Amino acid sequence: MLPVSYYLIVSAIVFSIGVYGVMTLRSGIMIMMCVELMLNAANINLIAFASHFNQVNGHVFVLFSIALAAAEAAIGFAILMNIFRSNKNVNIDNINILRW
Amino acid sequence: MDFGSLAFLIVALPVLAFVLTLAFGNRLPNGGGHIPIVAIAMSFIISVLIFLQIYPNHGTVEQSAHWFSVLNVGIFIDPLAIVMLMMVTFVSLLIHIYALGYMSHDPGQTRYFAETALFTAAMLGVVLADNILQFFIAWELVGLCSYLLIGFWFRKPSAAAAAKKAFLTTRVGDVLFLAGIVILYFNMYTHVLPVVGGHETVYLLQFKTIFENLTLIPTDQLTIITLLFFGGAVGKSGQFPLHVWLPDAMEGPTTVSALIHAATMVTAGVYLVARTFPMFIAAPESLIIVALVGGFTALFASTMGLVMNDIKRVLAFSTISQLGYMMMGLGVGAIIGAEAVGFAMFHLINHAFFKACLFLCAGSVIHAVGTNDLREMGGLFGKMKITATTMLISSLALAGIGIPVSIGAIKLGTSGFVSKDAIILEGAYSYFAHGGVYGSLIFFFGVAAALLTSIYTFRLWFMAFTGKPRQERHAHEAPSTMTGPLIILATLALVFGALTFSPFIHYLETTYENEFFEEIDPNGYIHGLAERAGYHIPEHPIVHLDLAHDTLIMMLPVIAGLLGLAISWAIYHKRMFSVASIGNMRNPLFRILAKRYYQHEIFIELISLKFTYGVLALTSEFSDRKIVDGTIDAISSFFIGGAEVLKKIQTGVVQNYATATVLGVALIALVLSWGVI
Amino acid sequence: MSIVDFISQFAPEVILTIAALAIMLIGLGLEAKEKRALGYIAIISLVLGILIIVLRGAYELQLEGIIADSLTIDPMSQFFKLTFLLVSLIVVIASLKEYDNHPNQDEYYTLIMLGTIGMMVVASAVDIVTIFIGFELASISTYALAGFNKKDRSSMEAGIKYFIVGALSSALLLFGLSYLYGLSGGLTNISDIAEFFSANPTIIQSPFGIMALVLIVAGFGFKMALVPFHMWAPDTYQGAPTVISALLAAGSKKMAFVAAFRVLLIAMIAIKVDIAMVFTILAIITMTIGNVVALSQRSLKRMLAYSSVAQAGYISMVFVVMSPEALTGAVLYVMSHAFMKTGAFIAVAALGYMLLRENSSAKDVDHLDNFAGLGKRSPFLAFSIMIFLFALSGIPPTAGFVSKFILFYSVLEGGFVFLVTVAILNSALSLYYYARVVKYMYVLPPSSSERLALPKAYSLAILVALIGVLAIGIVPEPFVNWAASAANVLGL
Amino acid sequence: MDSVLSLILFIPLIGAALTLFTKTRESARMIALISSAVPLILTVIIYLQFNSGLAFLKFQFVEKISWISTLGINYHLGVDGVSMPLILLNAILCPLTIIYAWGENKQPNQFFALILVLQAGVFGVFMALDFFLFYIFWELTLIPLYFLISIWGGPNKDYAAIKFFIYTHVASLVMLLGIFALYFSTGVNTFEIPVLLQAFAGITSPEMRVAIFLALFFGFLVKMPTVPFHTWLPDAHVEAPTAGSVLLAGVLLKMGGYGLFRVLLPMIDGLGPYRSDIITLMAVLAVVSILYATFAALAQKDLKKMVAYSSVAHMGYVMLGAAAFNFMSVSGAMFQQFSHGLITAVLFMSVGVIQHSVHTRIISDLGGLADRMPKLAFLMMAGFMASLGLPAMSGFVAEFLVLTGSYLTLPVFALLAMVGIVATAGYHLWAMQRAMFGSYNEKLGEPHDLAFYEMIPMAILVLLIIFFGVYPAPVMDVFEYASTIIPGVM
Numbered sequence A: 001m002l003p004v005s006y007y008l009i010v011s012a013i014v015f016s017i018g019v020y021g022v023m024t025l026r027s028g029i030m031i032m033m034c035v036e037l038m039l040n041a042a043n044i045n046l047i048a049f050a051s052h053f054n055q056v057n058g059h060v061f062v063l064f065s066i067a068l069a070a071a072e073a074a075i076g077f078a079i080l081m082n083i084f085r086s087n088k089n090v091n092i093d094n095i096n097i098l099r100w
Numbered sequence B: 001m002d003f004g005s006l007a008f009l010i011v012a013l014p015v016l017a018f019v020l021t022l023a024f025g026n027r028l029p030n031g032g033g034h035i036p037i038v039a040i041a042m043s044f045i046i047s048v049l050i051f052l053q054i055y056p057n058h059g060t061v062e063q064s065a066h067w068f069s070v071l072n073v074g075i076f077i078d079p080l081a082i083v084m085l086m087m088v089t090f091v092s093l094l095i096h097i098y099a100l101g102y103m104s105h106d107p108g109q110t111r112y113f114a115e116t117a118l119f120t121a122a123m124l125g126v127v128l129a130d131n132i133l134q135f136f137i138a139w140e141l142v143g144l145c146s147y148l149l150i151g152f153w154f155r156k157p158s159a160a161a162a163a164k165k166a167f168l169t170t171r172v173g174d175v176l177f178l179a180g181i182v183i184l185y186f187n188m189y190t191h192v193l194p195v196v197g198g199h200e201t202v203y204l205l206q207f208k209t210i211f212e213n214l215t216l217i218p219t220d221q222l223t224i225i226t227l228l229f230f231g232g233a234v235g236k237s238g239q240f241p242l243h244v245w246l247p248d249a250m251e252g253p254t255t256v257s258a259l260i261h262a263a264t265m266v267t268a269g270v271y272l273v274a275r276t277f278p279m280f281i282a283a284p285e286s287l288i289i290v291a292l293v294g295g296f297t298a299l300f301a302s303t304m305g306l307v308m309n310d311i312k313r314v315l316a317f318s319t320i321s322q323l324g325y326m327m328m329g330l331g332v333g334a335i336i337g338a339e340a341v342g343f344a345m346f347h348l349i350n351h352a353f354f355k356a357c358l359f360l361c362a363g364s365v366i367h368a369v370g371t372n373d374l375r376e377m378g379g380l381f382g383k384m385k386i387t388a389t390t391m392l393i394s395s396l397a398l399a400g401i402g403i404p405v406s407i408g409a410i411k412l413g414t415s416g417f418v419s420k421d422a423i424i425l426e427g428a429y430s431y432f433a434h435g436g437v438y439g440s441l442i443f444f445f446g447v448a449a450a451l452l453t454s455i456y457t458f459r460l461w462f463m464a465f466t467g468k469p470r471q472e473r474h475a476h477e478a479p480s481t482m483t484g485p486l487i488i489l490a491t492l493a494l495v496f497g498a499l500t501f502s503p504f505i506h507y508l509e510t511t512y513e514n515e516f517f518e519e520i521d522p523n524g525y526i527h528g529l530a531e532r533a534g535y536h537i538p539e540h541p542i543v544h545l546d547l548a549h550d551t552l553i554m555m556l557p558v559i560a561g562l563l564g565l566a567i568s569w570a571i572y573h574k575r576m577f578s579v580a581s582i583g584n585m586r587n588p589l590f591r592i593l594a595k596r597y598y599q600h601e602i603f604i605e606l607i608s609l610k611f612t613y614g615v616l617a618l619t620s621e622f623s624d625r626k627i628v629d630g631t632i633d634a635i636s637s638f639f640i641g642g643a644e645v646l647k648k649i650q651t652g653v654v655q656n657y658a659t660a661t662v663l664g665v666a667l668i669a670l671v672l673s674w675g676v677i
Numbered sequence C: 001m002s003i004v005d006f007i008s009q010f011a012p013e014v015i016l017t018i019a020a021l022a023i024m025l026i027g028l029g030l031e032a033k034e035k036r037a038l039g040y041i042a043i044i045s046l047v048l049g050i051l052i053i054v055l056r057g058a059y060e061l062q063l064e065g066i067i068a069d070s071l072t073i074d075p076m077s078q079f080f081k082l083t084f085l086l087v088s089l090i091v092v093i094a095s096l097k098e099y100d101n102h103p104n105q106d107e108y109y110t111l112i113m114l115g116t117i118g119m120m121v122v123a124s125a126v127d128i129v130t131i132f133i134g135f136e137l138a139s140i141s142t143y144a145l146a147g148f149n150k151k152d153r154s155s156m157e158a159g160i161k162y163f164i165v166g167a168l169s170s171a172l173l174l175f176g177l178s179y180l181y182g183l184s185g186g187l188t189n190i191s192d193i194a195e196f197f198s199a200n201p202t203i204i205q206s207p208f209g210i211m212a213l214v215l216i217v218a219g220f221g222f223k224m225a226l227v228p229f230h231m232w233a234p235d236t237y238q239g240a241p242t243v244i245s246a247l248l249a250a251g252s253k254k255m256a257f258v259a260a261f262r263v264l265l266i267a268m269i270a271i272k273v274d275i276a277m278v279f280t281i282l283a284i285i286t287m288t289i290g291n292v293v294a295l296s297q298r299s300l301k302r303m304l305a306y307s308s309v310a311q312a313g314y315i316s317m318v319f320v321v322m323s324p325e326a327l328t329g330a331v332l333y334v335m336s337h338a339f340m341k342t343g344a345f346i347a348v349a350a351l352g353y354m355l356l357r358e359n360s361s362a363k364d365v366d367h368l369d370n371f372a373g374l375g376k377r378s379p380f381l382a383f384s385i386m387i388f389l390f391a392l393s394g395i396p397p398t399a400g401f402v403s404k405f406i407l408f409y410s411v412l413e414g415g416f417v418f419l420v421t422v423a424i425l426n427s428a429l430s431l432y433y434y435a436r437v438v439k440y441m442y443v444l445p446p447s448s449s450e451r452l453a454l455p456k457a458y459s460l461a462i463l464v465a466l467i468g469v470l471a472i473g474i475v476p477e478p479f480v481n482w483a484a485s486a487a488n489v490l491g492l
Numbered sequence D: 001m002d003s004v005l006s007l008i009l010f011i012p013l014i015g016a017a018l019t020l021f022t023k024t025r026e027s028a029r030m031i032a033l034i035s036s037a038v039p040l041i042l043t044v045i046i047y048l049q050f051n052s053g054l055a056f057l058k059f060q061f062v063e064k065i066s067w068i069s070t071l072g073i074n075y076h077l078g079v080d081g082v083s084m085p086l087i088l089l090n091a092i093l094c095p096l097t098i099i100y101a102w103g104e105n106k107q108p109n110q111f112f113a114l115i116l117v118l119q120a121g122v123f124g125v126f127m128a129l130d131f132f133l134f135y136i137f138w139e140l141t142l143i144p145l146y147f148l149i150s151i152w153g154g155p156n157k158d159y160a161a162i163k164f165f166i167y168t169h170v171a172s173l174v175m176l177l178g179i180f181a182l183y184f185s186t187g188v189n190t191f192e193i194p195v196l197l198q199a200f201a202g203i204t205s206p207e208m209r210v211a212i213f214l215a216l217f218f219g220f221l222v223k224m225p226t227v228p229f230h231t232w233l234p235d236a237h238v239e240a241p242t243a244g245s246v247l248l249a250g251v252l253l254k255m256g257g258y259g260l261f262r263v264l265l266p267m268i269d270g271l272g273p274y275r276s277d278i279i280t281l282m283a284v285l286a287v288v289s290i291l292y293a294t295f296a297a298l299a300q301k302d303l304k305k306m307v308a309y310s311s312v313a314h315m316g317y318v319m320l321g322a323a324a325f326n327f328m329s330v331s332g333a334m335f336q337q338f339s340h341g342l343i344t345a346v347l348f349m350s351v352g353v354i355q356h357s358v359h360t361r362i363i364s365d366l367g368g369l370a371d372r373m374p375k376l377a378f379l380m381m382a383g384f385m386a387s388l389g390l391p392a393m394s395g396f397v398a399e400f401l402v403l404t405g406s407y408l409t410l411p412v413f414a415l416l417a418m419v420g421i422v423a424t425a426g427y428h429l430w431a432m433q434r435a436m437f438g439s440y441n442e443k444l445g446e447p448h449d450l451a452f453y454e455m456i457p458m459a460i461l462v463l464l465i466i467f468f469g470v471y472p473a474p475v476m477d478v479f480e481y482a483s484t485i486i487p488g489v490m
Helices: A005-024 A028-053 A057-087 B002-028 B032-055 B079-102 B109-128 B130-148 B157-196 B208-210 B219-236 B242-252 B254-263 B267-273 B277-281 B284-305 B311-331 B341-367 B385-398 B416-433 B440-465 B479-513 B516-521 B525-532 B551-573 B588-594 B596-649 B655-676 C001-007 C009-026 C034-058 C065-069 C075-098 C106-125 C126-145 C153-183 C192-197 C209-222 C232-239 C240-267 C275-296 C302-314 C324-358 C381-392 C397-412 C417-442 C456-474 C477-491 D005-022 D025-049 D084-103 D108-127 D132-142 D142-152 D157-186 D193-200 D206-223 D233-238 D241-298 D303-324 D327-358 D373-386 D395-407 D412-438 D452-470 D473-484
Strands: B061-068 B071-077 B402-408 B410-413 D059-067 D075-079
Touching: A005 A028, A005 B655, A005 C153, A005 C417, A028 A057, A028 C153, A057 B157, A057 C126, A057 C153, B002 B032, B002 B061, B002 B071, B002 B109, B002 B588, B032 B079, B032 B109, B061 D473, B071 B079, B071 B109, B079 B109, B079 B254, B079 B267, B079 B479, B109 B130, B109 B267, B130 B157, B130 B219, B130 B242, B130 B267, B130 D395, B157 B208, B157 B242, B157 D395, B157 D412, B208 B277, B208 B516, B208 C075, B219 B267, B219 B277, B219 B284, B242 B311, B242 B596, B242 C126, B254 B267, B254 B341, B267 B311, B267 B341, B267 C209, B277 B284, B277 B525, B284 B311, B284 B416, B284 B440, B284 B596, B284 D157, B311 B341, B311 B416, B311 B440, B341 B385, B341 B416, B341 B479, B385 B416, B385 B440, B385 B479, B385 B525, B385 B551, B402 B416, B402 B479, B402 B551, B410 B416, B410 B479, B410 C302, B416 B440, B440 B551, B516 B525, B525 C209, B525 D233, B551 C456, B588 B596, B596 C275, B596 D157, B596 D241, B596 D412, B655 C275, C001 C009, C009 C034, C009 C106, C034 C075, C034 C106, C065 C381, C075 C106, C075 C240, C075 C324, C075 C456, C075 C477, C106 C126, C106 C240, C126 C153, C126 C240, C153 C209, C153 C232, C192 C240, C192 D084, C209 C240, C232 C240, C232 C302, C240 C302, C240 C324, C275 C302, C275 C381, C275 C417, C302 C397, C302 C417, C324 C381, C324 C397, C324 C456, C381 C397, C381 C417, C381 C456, C397 C417, C397 C456, C397 C477, C397 D132, C397 D157, C417 D142, C417 D157, C477 D059, C477 D452, D005 D025, D005 D059, D005 D075, D005 D084, D005 D108, D025 D084, D025 D108, D059 D132, D075 D108, D075 D132, D084 D108, D084 D241, D084 D395, D084 D452, D084 D473, D108 D132, D108 D142, D108 D241, D132 D142, D132 D157, D142 D157, D142 D241, D142 D412, D157 D193, D157 D206, D157 D233, D193 D241, D193 D373, D206 D241, D233 D241, D233 D303, D241 D303, D241 D327, D241 D412, D303 D327, D303 D373, D303 D395, D327 D373, D327 D395, D327 D452, D327 D473, D373 D412, D373 D452, D395 D412, D395 D452
Parallel strands: none
Antiparallel strands: B061 B071, B402 B410, D059 D075
């Protein structure tokens, strides 16, 4: 069995990729996917720890978080759909009528 | 009946008259002028009754009631006060009667009579006060009334300006006076209260309390206090250098000038020094300054009187000059003691008569010819005989013409002669003879001023009444309400001094010789105070001059007076030589006199406008707007400007927000790990 | 713990859940016009919930069984639930008119109900899993609500911005929680975690521990709108439907506070990490940026958003002071602010509604210029706005003053003179922009002299908020006592 | 009589609410007048019952109801010698102001309601014996005045109103900080003013005591106001409507002075080693206020601004009297507050009439008004004379006591303060001369003299000024007892 630190390193990398993506990407879809990456990085952590400590609650946590992530994604896509309808694209860096 | 208990009416009646006149005067004939006349007449009667009651046993009237805090109100009538009371009520009464005629055509006569009633009341309040604060209060009200009366014709800008000047200038003195009171209170509080306090309520500012405990106060403190008091007197009595308001005060009706310059306001300063004379004598350095300032003013003012062409202005300068005499008379008390008060007060009373008369005569003349300018008058003698005669009599009194011999108690001479002679010879000369500081100088001031006084007085008379009429206007004699007072006053100016000299002086001496003062210092109260301050009052302070031995000295004032008369006669009546050759603006001496020593330039333009307004006021205003308030505005614009800058952070691009979030995380992590490590 | 017990203890949540489902189901069969009735269902359920909580008052109950590890009933939870319910009630009442004939009313009310439930769950949660679930429930509902006006570009923009930053923050939070979970050796209950860390302080002081802390702070900070996690807030509050801005500012924001109180205060107090330092900086920056930038705002909603940011700064001073008194103040402040902010937003919404009714193509209805002369056009509305704004700036006798009074005084009591001075100066600064609105309403002449008729629903909603603001201001005693007992729960 | 103070306090508030809902000007002003006259009657009654001599040690007409018991906050009202005359002042000024504003046409219901709220707030400040309550009323007074300025104000009202609002609010907050600090440092768990003040000297750290003192001091300084924190006042006055100015200068500034007497002076002896420094600081501020404001007044072109600066200078006397800290100066300073309230009201009313009648207040544009407006000239002159400290008017009594008292302990400062007297007379007389005297400036149009409702309050005030100048004892005695019980006052 791999030591828990391996999982942590992987998750950290995944998380960082997600963060980088959120900060730099233009497309709303891509950003949402990056957020998913981040969430899953956390999930990796949780699973890793849960199995490491032989606890069940970590797994429960992950199940919840996956469900919530799905719900979140659903809402997100709904909003993006709206944006697509009016803007014909999902680039969100030019949505800035609200500022200052 | 104890008339003393009516003493409060002396003030209360004129106050009542003020209120009544103000309220109902408009509906009465003569603007309600009869109300103050009746009131003041009654005040006069009460004063006389009180005088008759207390005169035989040199008594006093004392009443006092708690006012508030540590202060009281009260009435204190002693010989000093009662003579003053009678004079003020009497002269004021005559002037009021005169004003009935003089002001009869003025639409504002109701206001006039109300204000003069209040003015009289305030002056009587000064006289009656039993403590220095009450004195000050009444003193200030006198100032207020003078402001109102000088500015009576307020539509005239010059009148409004003169009123302001009078009030402001006297206010300078008043502040000094107030400071004196404050410092006096401090000394009474720290030095006297521990001694006298405890057993009963002591009013620290009451004259009697002050006089009783003068020895407890350090001399140097007393010197400061009395000098400050004198500062007040300088303002009110028009002494150098605060005399500047007085000539301008002629902007009011002539009756007002008479009231201010003869009976009331200006004498208040002299009365102040007389009233607090024990304090001065306990700090004789101040008295010497009083004498010097007084003497100098007497001379200084008369030089300016020489060149004035406004009839009232000439009289104004003469007033200043005569007040200088009174001050000088008081000042020499440093050596001659309490007699000085008698001399000064005697001159004050006489001066009230003849100066009131002079002003009222001048009023008649102005009334008749419609101008103040002496150069436009002349030859009025034939048309206004009563006025001319009464004015001549009072001019003689002002110039101090008389013969220095006495028949029994009666001195031969006009009242001005009697009292001025007393100040110069028995006062100033005694002071000089006993080796008083600057004695010769003071004596010189007295004599020199007498000469100049005589010159300008008769210059005025000759220019007005003799020679050819220089104006076409038909002059006529005034009605009897106006001439009546003139005659009474002229009579008094002629004989009052001659008749009453020694009883008056003796009576006033008793001011400090009753049981109260004997209890304080059995060896002589005034003497004791002077001794304590290192000044010795001789056993017989007055040097008795003998006409046989000291002819020159004794004749000196008379000679000065006659010489002046002669010079005036020669120049202004006979026109022996033309004054135009020296009396023009090319002559620097003439210019400086005509410009009144440039006081206007110094006081108004330099001190008031350039320094107070130009420097102090504008600097304060500038710093207030730009610095103090500017700071506040700068803070506010800093934030509002900051808001405009800071809001730009909010770019509206969501990725930037995400970046900010991540950066925030990084920064917090940095802070936290820095805290840990 | 039997199911009956559970239902009775969590009756408000249960009622709300039932109501939410009922609204959703009934709504399927109703015409748009009839859907108005759904709002009344929501109102009834909320009023019921409020009544239950108020009647029970502040009490503490030791729960048993499996639920005990994740949920609790204590004065703190009840206080916050009451706050959330009141806010939702006000919002729903106002929405009756705002979404009068809207075809999707059923979804709208369901989302509000669900969001409220999420907040209430967080209020009771003592377990990081439960907290996260509640958080997400509330967040997801409000993402949808923020973008609810599909045809309105700014609502859409508000939604997406809120969503993206929110999702990012959720991810950060979850990541942080996962570390916390790992470091504690597999614990999820907050008090257990706290106990563990106070026994093993070195673990949390490791880089992982710090990372966990920072990420949790960021996750909560997003909802609390602390600078620099606040940037979504002005845009979202401005763009979202105004009544929803009220819900966001007064409800979901406060949810973050209760979570933060529980997690940060309980878990972190054991940790000897210098978190006070972080929050000192955050609090100062937050209140200052909030107030200063608010000075320049012309949109009232945006201004209120910045003011909300600033208020979060004040409240977060409690994390610096960490005393029961400070927590009392903070808790009271939460409720006061809920009333003030909801009231203010609803009032703005009412004006917007009235202006749009006059002229349906009107833009920027919350612009300051539209408030000119409001005192004449709608005296009650203007008066209420004035009270709300003065309350926000802490002028007596309002809730804002009492809670600020207690909060500031507790900060000073803790000896943080500098902090409280900054807060006080900020408070003074805030008066400027609040007073400006008042000036517009009462001083400037109205654009038209026509009086605006305020719909009853709005009046009622505003009245409830107004009563709340004044009640706390004038009779603070019961509120203070409840807040104090809530603060004692955490055992600081 | 148990709750008479509450009655006095709340009748104006109720009246304000009623006034707000009136439809006509006539009913608005009538209700307003009645609801401010009733407190006046009640105040006079309790003033007569008020026993300043025997029971001066304790507060009277006390009402105490627990309010927020957790924090030790009570609804606690009571009066003593320090506050009673000021309550009387407030009770007198407000009805007079309402009468003066009888002709107000612009939103009269709101106008009168705000005046009543202001009155209630000031009553509250003077009655509160609990710091929390005190602070509430202290802040409450800001709002009505803010509105009075910003709705009924002059051309630059926005700036003035917000400046007034923020400036004084900042000061209040600093004061609040001081209150907190006092509360914690003493550890008595109550906000009762007397209890806290008594406990003040028990605070161990002298630095803490000074800090508390200064924080409270700042709050009062700005309110009074004292140079250099005064700049909000001239702006506020210039823009405020006359009624607002009257109340601002007449009673609102008095709150600052009241704080000085109620809160700060009892602390002075507890300052330990810093006592003399603080006294010097107060004295310096006082003298600077007097001189600086006087000279600034001299430079003003706007009559109203000049009067505003004169207020600053006069309040400087209050500070000086307080700093001198002996019973004479302190009671004089208290009396100065009372007297200045009356005097400044007349001045602002006069200026208001001028503004209303000839539509300018620039001194150089005026001239000869006495010719056309003799009644105004008479009353205004009386006011000006009182303001420049003419004896037999109340201002003199106060100034004399302050100066005399101050000389006992702070001789140099007292003498410096006297320098200002001449300049004070200067600008008053100068303004009189320019505005009232000389020939009438025909460009000003045809002015109307005082309306009946304008004359009545001014005449009453002038009579009161003279009455209290001639016979100050009814108020002075009360102040005197009040000042002697301040700990440390000689």
